[in-house]
Amino acid sequence: MRSLAPWAARRPANDLFSQFEEFINEFDRSPALSRSGMSFNPAVDIDERENAYLVTADLPGMTKENIKVDIEDNVLTISGERTKETKGEGKYAERVHGKFQRSFSLPAHVAADKVQAEFKDGVLHVTIPKQEGARSHSIKIQ
Numbered sequence: 425m426r427s428l429a430p431w432a433a434r435r436p437a438n439d440l441f442s443q444f445e446e447f448i449n450e451f452d453r454s455p456a457l458s459r460s461g462m463s464f465n466p467a468v469d470i471d472e473r474e475n476a477y478l479v480t481a482d483l484p485g486m487t488k489e490n491i492k493v494d495i496e497d498n499v500l501t502i503s504g505e506r507t508k509e510t511k512g513e514g515k516y517a518e519r520v521h522g523k524f525q526r527s528f529s530l531p532a533h534v535a536a537d538k539v540q541a542e543f544k545d546g547v548l549h550v551t552i553p554k555q556e557g558a559r560s561h562s563i564k565i566q
Contacts, residue, residue, distance in 0.1 A: 464506070464520035470528075477534065477552040481526070484546035485519070493541045493550060500539075501527045502548065 471478040481502055483491060491504040508521040530536065535553045542549045 464522060464524050466502075466524055466526065468502075468526055475554055477530075477554070479528070479548075479550040479552065481548040481550075482546065483543070483548055486543075486546065488543040491543060491548060493539075493548070495530070495536045495539060498530045498532070498536065499527055500530055500550065500552065501525060502550070 467482045469478075469480045471480070479500065479502075483504070483506075486504060486506050490506065491502070494501045494503075503523070503525040505523045506521045508517070530552065533555050535555050538553045540551045542551075
């Protein structure tokens with residue numbers, strides 16, 4: 425599990441997005457996936473906006489009933505299972521099926537009780553609002 429932290433080269437190491445890119449490169453095709461029973465690793469984008477963090481996950485071929493979004497102990501977890509179609513004679517399959525789980529540490533300044541999730545056209549959109557006092561603002565120098 426990592427924090428919501430891409431773009432390490434452009435942000436300080438302790439920033440919210442500092443470890444995401446490293447994590448994706450390290451996690452992709454990791455041997456730990458097969459040991460844990462997880463079958464695939466859906467692509468995830470994270471975008472920090474003024475009022476919220478947006479997490480977008482590509483989950484083609486799935487229904488919202490097969491996807492679960494949880495927040496526990498300040499950790500966002502997206503999990504689910506893509507079921508395999510019955511193989512027929514002469515059928516060739518490359519698409520990956522099975523269980524998946526992605527977890528991200530949330531910063532302390534989010535309103536976890538106001539998180540919203542929407543699934544449309546194979547894409548999951550999770551909106552994590554920032555707490556009112558956590559939004560960035562300019563400070564006038566006296």
